[in-house]
Amino acid sequence: MGENSKIEWCDHTFNPWIGCQKVSPGCDNCYAEAMMDHRYKKVQWGAHGERKRTSEQNWKKPIQWNAQAPAFRKENGYRPRVFCASLADVFDNQVDSSWRGDLFALIRKCEALDWLVLTKRPENIEKMLPSDWSDGYSNVWLGTTAEDQTRFDFRWKRLKKVPAVVRFISYEPALGPVRLPTNGRLPDWLISGGESGAGARTFRPQWIRDVIADCRRFGVAPFHKQWGSYDNNPLVVEKGMTAREARAVDVEGKGGGLVDGKLVREFPDRN
Numbered sequence: 721m722g723e724n725s726k727i728e729w730c731d732h733t734f735n736p737w738i739g740c741q742k743v744s745p746g747c748d749n750c751y752a753e754a755m756m757d758h759r760y761k762k763v764q765w766g767a768h769g770e771r772k773r774t775s776e777q778n779w780k781k782p783i784q785w786n787a788q789a790p791a792f793r794k795e796n797g798y799r800p801r802v803f804c805a806s807l808a809d810v811f812d813n814q815v816d817s818s819w820r821g822d823l824f825a826l827i828r829k830c831e832a833l834d835w836l837v838l839t840k841r842p843e844n845i846e847k848m849l850p851s852d853w854s855d856g857y858s859n860v861w862l863g864t865t866a867e868d869q870t871r872f873d874f875r876w877k878r879l880k881k882v883p884a885v886v887r888f889i890s891y892e893p894a895l896g897p898v899r900l901p902t903n904g905r906l907p908d909w910l911i912s913g914g915e916s917g918a919g920a921r922t923f924r925p926q927w928i929r930d931v932i933a934d935c936r937r938f939g940v941a942p943f944h945k946q947w948g949s950y951d952n953n954p955l956v957v958e959k960g961m962t963a964r965e966a967r968a969v970d971v972e973g974k975g976g977g978l979v980d981g982k983l984v985r986e987f988p989d990r991n
């Protein structure tokens with residue numbers, strides 16, 4: 721729902737609708753399903769589930785953020801970033817195409833906001849973009865999730881063909897190593913992070929160092945959000961600290977976020 725976001729790489733989240741279907745291992749512990757289906761019973765998840773459009777009041781939130789954007793930019797030095805969507809997938813086949821049309825009309829209207837549209841269905845993007853997309857709206861960043869190399873290879877191959885001012889990868893939850901290709905087009909930005917919450921899966925801190933090294937080598941902006949759990953934090957896994965000791969020195973995100981003592985939180989140059 722529209723709200724000030726707690727996600728480190730954006731300032732607001734906007735959900736035009738709620739509901740989705742799992743498409744890959746990164747979805748196994750879907751937070752949105754746990755909250756909106758299992759806990760609050762607002763929608764039924766899955767192939768035969770529902771997609772519920774959010775309220776008119778919720779759809780007005782971005783218009784308010786857009787009006788406040790010049791002051792935000794003056795104070796913070798960058799354009800406000802809106803994550804769309806955290807409880808659904810904009811390029812979900814089961815969504816009424818008129819809803820997506822309404823969303824892109826809203827995005828066009830809110831031109832002082834940068835919209836970060838993240839999908840696990842990049843194969844659908846081209847056929848679902850509005851007819852005036854052309855080289856991409858100047859305020860839309862398109863991203864896809866890549867939880868392992870198989871998904872990176874499949875999804876980046878599709879996303880990289882779509883024109884956009886910023887293309888990005890969300891390597892979260894990190895479930896296997898991901899390395900960037902040594903030739904061809906590369907994303908502008910790569911967010912990484914470990915899974916959090918009940919049943920969070922483990923991963924190796926070295927995977928994060930390796931992909932950040934690739935980012936440095938190829939000029940991709942890296943943003944490491946969190947380790948997800950202190951069980952994945954390198955201070956525990958590699959340095960032998962207890963979770964409590966690690967928590968005392970690494971307080972960023974869930975499970976801490978320092979990479980060899982530093983925060984790695986960069987953005988592509990857009991302002």
Ligand code: SF4
Nearest residue numbers: 740741742747750840
């Ligand atoms: S694509 Fe996202 S919202 Fe949809 S099931 Fe997967 S994790 Fe959940």
